[in-house]
Amino acid sequence: MSDALSKRQDYGSLSLEEGALLPDPLEQLTLWVKEADEAEIYEPNAMVLSTLDPDGEPSSRTVLLRGIDEHGLYFYTDYGSRKGLALLANPAVSVVFPWYRQHRQVIVYGHATPTNPEVSDAYFQTRPRGSQIGAWASDQSRPIDSRDLLEAKVQEMEARFAGDDAIPRPESWGGFLIEPQRMEFWAGRTSRLHDRISFQRDAEGWSVTRLQP
Template sequence: MTDPLARHTDYGNKSLDESDVAHDPIAQFSSWLAEAADRGVYEPNAMVLGTVDADGAPSSRTVLLRAIDADGFVFYTDRSSRKGRALAAHPVATLLFPWYTLHRQVSVTGEVSPVEDAESDAYWASRPQGSRVAGTASHQSQPIGSRAELEARVAEVEVEYPEGRDVPRPGRWGGYRLRPRRIEFWQGRTSRLHDRLVFTRAGDGTEWTVERLQP
């Protein structure tokens, strides 16, 4: 049996040089995201979201990036969930995009704020009927007695909102936008001499500086 902890993978010689990256890290991220999708990375927009709750305890989970623009990274969730409660207590977070097969990752740190209701409404309306039913029936992160009880709640919502009838967005459900203050691009290299370039906001927050970190 192969010992998974004894494996060693050489990450190759693909480089990440200061002269290769865009001046705007959002543009650079968008380029890498598109490349990950083109090269068949499974769920390239999946990201590990790290938060800190009111008691100072950290937690992480995988969510999906649903939009990116000059103002930041957008994701959606039940705001009464564990992550939502943590963001209410400490509106800062980290994002990690682990594109393992490309030997790349991007980590992002910044402040988080709820998106406008109109933006949440538009995204909710774009979701499949089943996802809207599930989002209405499930109170994310809250205990429930059994799978059967959850499925019964879903069935009740399906009766109330049959196929073709609009499922309104619950008030507890909506989006968040993380406005980055730090974005690090990581490229795996041979012998663990990885390339790491980190962008940080400078001055009034409209400009970025970039520096290389040791691996």
């Protein structure tokens, strides 16, 4: 086995007490993303999103968290991509934020539905022009014969929108809102006795449970 596969890190003593977490897990997640950013974690808002294809096959990939509010988590993608089609057929998701350097992890379980078009339009307009062109040029997750063909599609879109100040959002591109049902906050402790605090949505708000490591 390579050295990398047999490493054992001893995690610190940073504890996670139920009472030390904010009562709203979405606010706690916001705080941990901010703390990951302050700790100069690369892409502190990166999350691994898992979905189920219509035939039941699971798939995972990284996406960036682009918004968070009392409703849930927002990310943006191509609705025709593998994940887009999977979610339109089955909204069940799980999401992992892996902040290894901070010995922290958050897992979110919930349902993802497309955001309303105004939310997608507003976010699309904040993107750099190159990314907007890219969204028009790329049918995400579909095969293409060569990089040259992709670059030709980019040039075609640049010509199409040349002289336009604002590029409209392609209809096939937009946001998803993940509404969490359950969120787990994990903090690494010594001797693998990690802290795991789970928030489950209920009629009153959230119920909090400690899980064994």
